[in-house]
Amino acid sequence: xxxxxxxxxxxxxxxxxxxxxxxxxxxxxxxxxxxxxxxxxxxxxxxxxxxxxxxxxxxxxxxxxxxxxxxxxxxxxxxxxxxxxxxxxxxxxxxxxxxxxxxxxxxxxxxxxxxxxxxxxxxxxxxxxxxxxxxxxxxxxxxxxxxxxxxxxxxxxxxxxxx
Amino acid sequence: xxxxxxxxxxxxxxxxxxxxxxxxxxxxxxxxxxxxxxxxxxxxxxxxxxxxxxxxxxxxxxxxxxxxxxxxxxxxxxxxxxxxxxxxxxxxxxxxxxxxxxxxxxxxxxxxxxxxxxxxxxxxxxx
Numbered sequence: 001x002x003x004x005x006x007x008x009x010x011x012x013x014x015x016x017x018x019x020x021x022x023x024x025x026x027x028x029x030x031x032x033x034x035x036x037x038x039x040x041x042x043x044x045x046x047x048x049x050x051x052x053x054x055x056x057x058x059x060x061x062x063x064x065x066x067x068x069x070x071x072x073x074x075x076x077x078x079x080x081x082x083x084x085x086x087x088x089x090x091x092x093x094x095x096x097x098x099x100x101x102x103x104x105x106x107x108x109x110x111x112x113x114x115x116x117x118x119x120x121x122x123x124x125x126x127x128x129x130x131x132x133x134x135x136x137x138x139x140x141x142x143x144x145x146x147x148x149x150x151x152x153x154x155x156x157x158x159x160x161x162x163x
Numbered sequence: 164x165x166x167x168x169x170x171x172x173x174x175x176x177x178x179x180x181x182x183x184x185x186x187x188x189x190x191x192x193x194x195x196x197x198x199x200x201x202x203x204x205x206x207x208x209x210x211x212x213x214x215x216x217x218x219x220x221x222x223x224x225x226x227x228x229x230x231x232x233x234x235x236x237x238x239x240x241x242x243x244x245x246x247x248x249x250x251x252x253x254x255x256x257x258x259x260x261x262x263x264x265x266x267x268x269x270x271x272x273x274x275x276x277x278x279x280x281x282x283x284x285x286x287x288x289x290x
Contacts, residue, residue: 010207014235015177046241050233108207118205 003031003072005080008089009105012037012082013047013057016105020145021080022055028077029056033065033092034084062088066095086129093138102133103150104142115161117151119144127157170222172264174256175201175215175240176230187258194265199224203235212239225249226270228256257281 005025009017012032021027030051037043038059051057060068065081072079083089086107093099106119113121120142122130134140134153141150151163174181181200189195199218203211215227215236229237232254244250251270253260260277268276 011235011238012208013233014238015231015233018233019231042245046238049241050238109205109210110207115205121205 002028002075002077003069003079003081004101005078006089006092006099006102007080007082007105008084008086008102008107009082010084010107012084013050016145017080017082018051018055022052024146025078025080027055027080029058029072029075029079031058031060031065031072031079031081033060033062033081033088035061035088038064062091062095065092069096086126086133090129090133093133093136099138101139101141104130104140104156105144116156116159117142117161117163120156120159121161122157130157169197170199170224171197172224172226172228173199173201173215173218173222174228174261175203175211175236176256177234177236178202178204180230184256184258184261188261188265191262192265197265198228198261201236203239206235208235208239211235212243215240216243219250226251226253226264228261228264229254230256 012034013030017030032047037047038061044059048057083092089102093102104120107121107126108119109115109121112123115121130140130153140153142156143150174185179202181202185195185198185200188198199222201214201218206214219225227240227250229240229252231237237252237254240250240252244252253270253274257277257280259280260273263276264270264273
């Protein structure tokens with residue numbers, strides 16, 4: 001299965017994804033799942049310009065991603081699927097039951113969020129969403145860059161933002 | 164740091180990149196005060212955009228240098244530039260580029276200077 005990275009990152013496509021993961025993992029394609037982006041040509045162009053020419057970028061809604069997941073998995077190139085929030089990933093997991101691991105790559109500071117890791121800030125509702133995802137049998141972890149070790153959800157939720 | 168020079172640009176990037184490259188400009192030319200540093204560390208996309216917008220509004224600058232074409236600062240500025248077309252965004256900034264700008268070059272000239280400065284210098288053979 002070439003598509004085995006499922007990442008939640010509120011910055012969507014940015015340096016960590018394209019360079020930090022893209023180069024060492026040899027990513028051949030990215031799948032950006034976001035209902036707002038899929039409806040906006042301008043947004044798509046914005047993200048396309050951030051991706052090197054050798055990397056394909058596909059845009060999907062939750063519905064279309066669920067329909068096309070087999071196609072993405074049949075792609076022999078390493079791939080990474082991205083959502084900008086937990087709710088979108090949870091909706092996808094509900095439609096695609098064999099997503100085994102979800103990685104929180106970055107949910108950054110906003111009003112109402114508490115720092116759990118340097119790159120993970122969560123509201124109580126978002127924490128509940130992550131717990132619900134885990135209760136479906138999905139391994140939920142946090143990892144911003146490939147050189148860092150994945151941090152299990154239980155450790156994330158007791159963090160104070162210093163790690 | 165020289166303080167009588169008006170701010171001409173915002174430098175935005177990952178970690179302490181902006182503060183670091185500005186400090187290098189200041190060490191070399193004394194013109195670091197022409198720049199305001201913005202870091203994306205720990206910030207959601209909307210917050211990055213807000214920081215850059217505030218830095219531009221407070222300083223009156225219209226030029227933004229960012230570190231990486233795909234970086235979140237670049238994305239944030241591109242979003243802003245859509246609504247405020249007067250912004251000039253230069254991405255992939257290097258020290259020679261920023262030095263040229265600090266010394267009076269316009270963004271286009273500064274980029275050309277940066278390109279000229281990027282090279283592989285071979286060690287002397289047999290050294």
